[in-house]
Amino acid sequence: MASSESKVPLIIDGRRTDGRDMEDLRALRVEVGVIPEADGSAYIEWGGNKIVCGVYGPRECIPRHGASPYHALIKCRYMMSPFASLEEHSRSGPSRRSTELSKVIREVFENLIIAEKFPNTQIDVYIDVLQADGGTRTASVTVAAVALANAGIPMKDMVSAVAVGKAGGMLALDLNKIEDNFGQSDMPLAISHRDKRLLLVQMDGLLTREEVATILEMAERGCDKVHEVQADALKRFYQKGEGETFKW
């Protein structure tokens, strides 16, 4: 991403290409219980991202010899649809990138899920990116936390995620796809809500120490806003009256 610096103007008159301030989130909407067949589910629209998450379990571990007698295994599959980008139709199935993201997302939830009470089982977290617009991994963590809450999987805390990056020489919260492609650096973070622990940390590009410190502050404020949307979605779902059905 750093190579193509400044070919595309990312900041004009202190505003970003989509008119946002440096600490504004893109439009964010979360809906709960969108996959009735799943034990828990949620859907997120974040900027141009559209991501659905379904949770199953704890259920019998397959294959059995992979099971642990001490805790539930958490299995996570992040997948990008072949039609998720404006570019050409991509290959279906897991890529090297999606394998890595599945792992880092799983490692977020291994910190939160109280797995010891479900020996010899697995909990499946399926995340499907239907439409991508930069920041899919952070949106995935955000939507998966809501789906897990909807499934009633015991967790120590909720988690929210957001990326902060450097675009047009300035630090900006919640990079969109253009900023992600043409910006200088990108740092996706997932932060637990109550005790503010970092559960996902990745970075690419170049940042100074001070910039990282600023990014962490910005991300924490950003995650608090994301948490409000998550909490609101769950509250709406559990308080909704009759006839309120979700529209895709």
Place this chain on the structure above:
Amino acid sequence: MNGTLAKGVRFDGRRFDEYRPIEVQKGVIKTAEGSAMGKIGETLVLVATKIDIVKPFADRPREGVMVTNSELLPLASPGFEPGPPNEDSIEVARVVDRALRSAECVDLGSFFVEEDKVLGLYVDLYVMNHAGNFTDAATLAATAALMDTKMPKVENGKIIRGEYTGMLNPTKLPVTTTMIKVGDNWLIDPSRDEERVLETALTIGTTEEHVCAMQKGKGSLSKDELMTAIDIAFKRGDDIRNILKG
């Protein structure tokens, strides 16, 4: 369950020839050329189309290519697992492909670009919640996605992404009607519970005038039963087409 059916009422209170509520919503995926969410009861299938430049098949050098794939997403059902497509997944893709192709609703002859280059139309079926009969929901969403598909602008043998010259405009509206035989009756649009007890399963694709696909699953049926099934398929197919024309 068979006891309830003998009374002429299905477990969920539907008549034998009654679909669950059908809904279709076009244009849900902005990165695709066309898309639609098809919903039959709680069964949910997303279909998106993408158009690329591809090499034509050697025996049809001036004709475009259509490819239909399906994903039974593991999040859609406790019975679906990650991994390469299984036979159910391959079957639904082939049945939907057959219905669309036989209906000749897409003029692949107009997809020629230049020597060795034609347009390729990808139709991706995403089964997102499986509460029974995802085949009909997939065909419904596929036809709706074709109606929603924009033709990309092509310049110097390349697609200009984000620019379009018009709509694909399918000339026919193929839909499928799936039914199962329980005792002497055809039950259309089986729920997951009903799929578990089916004796015979049959899918019939129709356009306004023609049957455009058939696929028998488990079991057997008589000629008369097949004819009855086709009558039902035309009737219910027209209902679905009316929803598509919306």
Place this chain on the structure above:
Amino acid sequence: MERRIILPGEKIAEGRLSAPNTYYDGAVTYAAVIGMVDDEGRYIPLENRYRPAVGDVVVGMVTDVRHAGYEVELNLPHGGFIPTRDVRLTLQLGDFVICRVKMVNEVGDVDLGEVRRLPKGKIIEFPSAKVPRLIGKKSSMIGLLKDYTGGDIMVGNNGYVWMSEKSDMPLLLKAIAMIERKAHKSGLTDEIANFLRSQVGDKPRTPAGGEPQEGMEPEVGQGESGEETGYGSGQSESESSGDNYGQQ
């Protein structure tokens, strides 16, 4: 009554509170699943993953017949087991049964006893967190459903609900779906009664007692106790409705 929705990780009480679906961390007890707190500070889970406890009543289906006993599907990661020596009746593959949990070992295997075979009918899934609501205070809700739909109903703590093929199943399913959707509301029994009356008129159908029951006493899982204040009070006082997740 004022009810507040709280998410996993939110504080429920100072000190150690021994309530299901919670955990404590030093001096504070936190929610582990999404739930509600009423104005008396009671925590009522809205979702949970059922974990069998000794004494629970469960409904299931026989999935394997072996020399040593019967394997029973209970909507759990692992099946339950009925040792042959503990039952007099002979069961067959596909039989529906209602039993009591006799033992749960550390890896989640469940032994069952006090087995009764259920007549022809159908099993559906119901969220185990809402089971006390489906049963009602002193089985009032179940009684209502039986009266108006003309057949017998058995509810397991595991969330499996057996219904007789003699009931008006479409009506019963509608009523059960309504209970699931409105489980967090007060005055639910009255609302369901009104709904059933609007569907079938004032006169209940065949009294449930008229149904041949193979010499079986009606029995259901843990219902609500005390005032009708949601489905929490029965849960927290019952030893059978799960435990907490301990120190984290």
